[in-house]
Amino acid sequence: MPSLKDLRVRITSVKSTQKITSAMKMVAASKLKRSQDAVVAAKPYAKDLETIIVNLANRIEARRNAEEADETRLEAAVSNLTDNVKNLANNVKKRYYVKELNTAKSQELPSLFDGTGKENAHLLIVLTSDRGLCGGFNSSVARAVRNNIRQLEKEEKTVKILCIGRKGRDALKREFGKYIINTLEGVARKGASFVESDEITLKIIEMFENSEFDVCSLVYNKFISAMKQEVTFEQVIPFKLSMHEEISDEEIKHKLHVFGPGAVYEYEPSEQEILEKILPRNLAVKIFNSILESQASEHGSRMTSMDSATRNASEMIDKLSIKYNRTRQAFITKELIEIISGAEAV
């Protein structure tokens, strides 16, 4: 049985822990509000950009298909002719269509959009926090990444990991240390800024240009509510429509109608050039948004876990106080018994 002094010491220590956890909860709650606002504020840009990209790509694709159809129609027409005329037609075709064919080839979608055509090397960008004490926030991301990597290993793909946040590296380095190519710490410590995501994007694009990977995905906690976060895999290279739930079908149809082949839409510079210019920016926006989501999730997760820690601490204090009081009474009773039995003996 612990002595009274031991109990007193334990109660004070639990009390001071409780003070810390409740303070952390308050801090997390106020930060959560701020980062939640940031998440909401950053949505319109991402959504608009994505709609533009989808429509541009559709447009280029549609035109390419149309050109191909023209080409096959021409072929078919030529093959129906007699040999003499065929030769003539071929000559004409060569002379007049070669130029057009060349332009059709240059109308290919950029590789950031279409990918390299392979799926051998995967780059996972793992977003976690730099600090702990936020419940299952980091471990759930780490678990999902681990499962994913095992799957990729089975398929004999090469894996590379870029960690944003210290905790993710710590959790993954024992098993997959050889895959981790870099760890960025202190990202968005003073609130996420777009410039920061831009720098990360540059590094990633440089790697992509050097063909160090074919597919790039972001892994982060998507913020749903303070109580709930969801580990999300989002493929960013090659481009995949991610916000489809948020851009309604109606909206896309409306846009497509406007962008459709019939509408006279001007482009300055060409569609191709615009797409090439905005794809890297879209990547930066995606990274920026996932950093924001991850941050909001971190604060939400920390808030709830610190809240339950505070509650657990007060339960513990109650239990310990009862134990303390009982022990104290037991001591008093014991002393009384000793006195009485001493007196009786005399």
Place this chain on the structure above:
Amino acid sequence: MGKIVKVELVTPEKIFLREEVGMVIIPGYKGDFAVLPRRAPILVTLRSGVVTFFNKDKKVMHRIFVAGGIADIHNDECKILAENAMKVQDIDCEEIALKLEQAKKDIKETEIHAVRIKIEDNIKYYDSIIKFIEQEERIKAD
């Protein structure tokens, strides 16, 4: 439809400004151009420069300096996705000059290609702000 243009100026961080205007002048890829109601749809990339908002009586409402981006205009809606935006009256010339100097120093120190590109972009951006302000002052002086 037909009397006003709904303009939305968005940066990655937030919706910077939302306004119904009579006309807006945008620094397009090939040169500045005005967007009036019932304009033909256009998708255009932007240079760094000033977006000017005019109300229905063609009086200047806002002047905003944007750092590149893209504008999508159709159905009397004008969406400007800018990488960076600030109101012209808020530009602090000295601060920009300091940043420019710092960037020029940084670019000498760094060897990494990607970082260099980024800093070069920044330098261009700061330069364009300073040039714009100088021009502005010349006009005032005249």
